[in-house]
Amino acid sequence: MKSVDISLNSIDKVKSFVNDITKFDIDFDLVSGRYVIDAKSIMGIFSLDLSKPIQLDIHSDNEATVNQILEVIKAYEC
Numbered sequence: 769m770k771s772v773d774i775s776l777n778s779i780d781k782v783k784s785f786v787n788d789i790t791k792f793d794i795d796f797d798l799v800s801g802r803y804v805i806d807a808k809s810i811m812g813i814f815s816l817d818l819s820k821p822i823q824l825d826i827h828s829d830n831e832a833t834v835n836q837i838l839e840v841i842k843a844y845e846c
Contacts, residue, residue, distance in 0.1 A: 770826045770834050774844040781844065782813050788840050795827040821846045 776782045789796050789807055796807035800822045805812035807824060816822060824841070828834050 770828070770838075772824045772826070772838070772841065773821045773846045774824050774841060775821050775846050776813060776818050776844060782810060782818070785841070785844055786810050786813070789837070791840075792833070792837060794833065794837075797825040797827070799823040799825060 774785075776785055786808060797804050798807045798813060798816065800816040800820070803816060805816065807813070824844075826834055826837055828837075
């Protein structure tokens, strides 16, 4: 598992983020304080405090896949 801090501080960022990660067939979680939600859930994301950075957990042991995901989500990193 790999963790990255991201910022989703606008509606457009949330929509494009979900579109980008749904292309991958692995699990993603967003962690904000004590809340953990499915990162592919737009409704779940909007239940979080988006004014602060959020931790994205990438649940994959395949290094090539993780590197590919990190390239895609670069625009959302803090």
